[in-house]
Each structure stands twice: as C-alpha cells, then as structure tokens.
Amino acid sequence: MCSFKKWFNLYIIFHVLASTPIFSLSDHSSNQLSTNFLEIAKKPDVFDWMVKIRRKIHENPELRYEEFETSKLIREELDKLGIPYKHPVAVTGVIGFIGTGGSPFVAVRADMDALPIQEMVEWEHKSKVPGKMHGCGHDAHLTMLLGAAKILKQYEKEIQGTVVLVFQPAEEGGAGAKKIIDSGALDNVTAIFGLHVVPELRVGEVASRSGPVLAGSGIFEAKISGKGGHAAIPQHSIDPLLAASNVIISLQHLVSREADPLEPQVVTVSKFQGGAAFNVIPDYVTIGGTFRAFSGETLQHLKQRIEQVIIGQAAVQRCNASVNFFDEEKPLYPPTVNHGELHKLFLDVAGNLIGINNVIIDESPSMGSEDFAFYQEVIPGYYFMLGVKSSPEPNQSLHSPYLKINENGLPYGASLHASLAANYLIKYQHDVAKVAGKYHDKL
Numbered sequence: 001m002c003s004f005k006k007w008f009n010l011y012i013i014f015h016v017l018a019s020t021p022i023f024s025l026s027d028h029s030s031n032q033l034s035t036n037f038l039e040i041a042k043k044p045d046v047f048d049w050m051v052k053i054r055r056k057i058h059e060n061p062e063l064r065y066e067e068f069e070t071s072k073l074i075r076e077e078l079d080k081l082g083i084p085y086k087h088p089v090a091v092t093g094v095i096g097f098i099g100t101g102g103s104p105f106v107a108v109r110a111d112m113d114a115l116p117i118q119e120m121v122e123w124e125h126k127s128k129v130p131g132k133m134h135g136c137g138h139d140a141h142l143t144m145l146l147g148a149a150k151i152l153k154q155y156e157k158e159i160q161g162t163v164v165l166v167f168q169p170a171e172e173g174g175a176g177a178k179k180i181i182d183s184g185a186l187d188n189v190t191a192i193f194g195l196h197v198v199p200e201l202r203v204g205e206v207a208s209r210s211g212p213v214l215a216g217s218g219i220f221e222a223k224i225s226g227k228g229g230h231a232a233i234p235q236h237s238i239d240p241l242l243a244a245s246n247v248i249i250s251l252q253h254l255v256s257r258e259a260d261p262l263e264p265q266v267v268t269v270s271k272f273q274g275g276a277a278f279n280v281i282p283d284y285v286t287i288g289g290t291f292r293a294f295s296g297e298t299l300q301h302l303k304q305r306i307e308q309v310i311i312g313q314a315a316v317q318r319c320n321a322s323v324n325f326f327d328e329e330k331p332l333y334p335p336t337v338n339h340g341e342l343h344k345l346f347l348d349v350a351g352n353l354i355g356i357n358n359v360i361i362d363e364s365p366s367m368g369s370e371d372f373a374f375y376q377e378v379i380p381g382y383y384f385m386l387g388v389k390s391s392p393e394p395n396q397s398l399h400s401p402y403l404k405i406n407e408n409g410l411p412y413g414a415s416l417h418a419s420l421a422a423n424y425l426i427k428y429q430h431d432v433a434k435v436a437g438k439y440h441d442k443l
C-alpha cells in the first residue's frame, strides 16, 4: 500500500464534534467498554513486549508468500498467550480466535509481507536480509495485532462473541486477502477492521472516511513486435519503438477523452523497454503500467480499452501486440470502500480512546490501493490510517528505504484494534436485542 500523501493534504479536523464538551454516544454510550485499552497497551508488559516483537520481525523481513519464519513467530506468541489458531491458511497465514468461540464473529487483520528494498536506515535493528525490508510497516501491523490479542485475552470473559485475528500473507501485489477469503476461514464473520501506519501523521492521530478510501487497481504489460533491422534503412524494418510511442500516447487519451472528469481514474505507463544500440531497430518493445479507478465496472472497462488501444494502435504501425494483465498472479484489486455504520463505530471508539480532535476525516481518497478491499467485497469492512511519524524528516514515506516507524504508535494501533473489535461485538448484541425487542413489542 502506498502514496498517502495526497490523502492528508486536504483534511478537516472534526471541529464540530470537537467543540461539543462530551462526544455524544447517544443510545449506545452505555454499551462502550469502560476499560481503557490504551492505558493498558502503554504499560511496559505490553509496550516493551510489542517493541521487542516488532524489532525481531523488522530484522527478518520476508517477501509475499514466503513469510514462514514470521508465521512461526506469530504462532509461538499465540501459543504463549494461550490463543487457539488455524494454520496454514493461504500458505503462511494464521487465524486466531479469542472469546466465546461462537457467533457473532468480528475480524481484525494485519498483513505480514515485506518489500524487495534495501534498508537505508542505520540503526541497531536494521534488516538483516540484504535487499529486503519492512518498508511498508507491516512489521508494526503484525505487532499491533498481537498487542490487541494480548489485551483482549486478559478480558476474554467480557467478549460477547469471537474476535478473529487475521494474520494475512502477501498484501504487496499477492492478493493474500483474496486467498484468505477463498479459504472460507472468514465465512461467518460479520465485520472486519484493518489499519495502515502512515509516517505523515503524528503518533496518536488517526484518519479515515466513510465510503471509498483507496482505488481499485490493475497492472498490464504488452509486447509490441515489429521487425528489427539496420537503423539507417528503416524501410526494411517495422519499427516497434515508434509503434509503442504511439500506443503510449493513445493510452493517455483513455482518461483525458473517454472518462468522466468527475470520476477519478489513472492510466500510467511506467515501463518502456526496448532497443540496445544506436544503429539497430529492435524486434520488439515491452511496455507496462497500472490503471486505477473507484469502481470495479470502471476498472473492467479500462482493462478492455487498454487491450483494444494497444493492439489497434500497434496495428496502425504494422506491429503485432499481445497484452498480459496477470489475472492469476495479481488479480484486479477492488476499490477499498468503508462501511458507513462501521465508520460511526470508529468515530465513537477512536473518539473515546484518543480524543475526537485526533480523529481526522479526510475529504479526498487516494489512488493507492490495498488488498483489504477483497474482504470488503464480501464482509462490511473498515480501514483507517494510524500515525507513526518519527521526526520532522521530509523524505519519510511508505515504500521508502528510509522509512522509520515511531514505535510509540504501537499502543495506539493495538488498543484501537482491541477496542473496535470488542465494541463492535457489544454493539452487535445490543442491536440484535433491539431488533428482537421490536418484534417482541409487536407480538
């Protein structure tokens, strides 16, 4: 997951609610957990333990679907906590259970994979694996979910249902979330929560919104074939470079001329490879890129038009083209869309835990994408951003080899996870009781 910067340019703090003396929880205020999970998460037995785990995971990053040691570490910690789990799910995934073991079920998810980046931060717990780094903060995500598990386990008797801990592999391009869904492990879950750390927000701040948060995305690669030859005798060749150039320009017309200007879409050609000499026209050229949109329909439409344009425009220059959308390896990521009711719950819970002044409601979603969207296709879901800004360094960003996570953010994520899950279950039971009460009145 990446490119949140724009997300935070145009936010509004929740002034209206902030100015009300007590954030009104109206009819379910009495149903909120009275225990302060944030205080618990900040205590040394939870905080120091989390820091240790996070550093251990950070030192040993593993790429998508190779999270074997990470998975083992998670299971060892769950064993120590006495939390039962399912394993393996989706290759390296682990699914833990806290509570009654019965319905209702609420899931909380953390992703496990690192990135193929060489860490450039010099510190004691730098990645020990050359060329691999937890450059998207998933080490912090795992740690916070374990932190939530440790807290919830202490209050297991008060949990009114089952919290399902989802340790998911392969968020970075591997659609691990889809594999978890396909496994059926979340079949009876009625809500799912997920978060992402962001170095642009301060520790103790969170941001989210109702509705679309992140775009859906797909990738493409095309081989445009001509006929190579001497660069000085172009009439004996079919130049794939010129064809590819025209293809790229035509692709840029999809958004500028065919898309609704009020519906955000992106088509970017980010790869252009071909030719090796000053005096040789190559046989073929490879181009590739990404496309983004906020509805599955639009994504499908873009996909279809990208293929038509590449093949058609290549043909104008007498070239053949084939297009690969990597449907198997990287299926289209749907847009990440937050459920309205869960947004209300988030405002209640986060407002209570960290103060409504620290809850940022963003105006504009980001064109970045996230495989959490696969859960939201089948389960009402909620995804939010959590601040882990470490210092006022300007070049901090996700996927950067300089990324630093402020570990003081860990208790916030852990307690929010725990609180959201526990309060969701309370609210669920309360709402069910209310509906039952209504029917009862009618009888």
Ligand SMILES: *[C@@H]1O[C@H](CO)[C@@H](O)[C@H](O)[C@H]1NC(C)=O
Pocket (backbone or CB within 6 Å): 184, 185, 186, 187, 188
């Ligand atoms: C979901 O609930 C059904 C019916 O109670 C049950 O048969 C099934 O095993 C449950 N699935 C999971 C993954 O818990």
Ligand SMILES: *[C@@H]1O[C@H](CO)[C@@H](O)[C@H](O)[C@H]1NC(C)=O
Pocket (backbone or CB within 6 Å): 225, 226, 227, 238, 318, 319, 320
């Ligand atoms: C394109 O494909 C056709 C049919 O396979 C073939 O006859 C032609 O030579 C190909 N042209 C190029 C430039 O590769």
Ligand SMILES: *[C@@H]1O[C@H](CO)[C@@H](O)[C@H](O)[C@H]1NC(C)=O
Pocket (backbone or CB within 6 Å): 393, 395, 402
């Ligand atoms: C990012 O910041 C680090 C200092 O933490 C500095 O060494 C590095 O050169 C910076 N990189 C860029 C791309 O600005």
Ligand SMILES: [Zn+2]
Pocket (backbone or CB within 6 Å): 001, 002, 136, 172, 398, 399
């Ligand atoms: Zn990422």
Ligand SMILES: [Zn+2]
Pocket (backbone or CB within 6 Å): 001, 002, 136, 137, 138, 171, 196
């Ligand atoms: Zn990420």
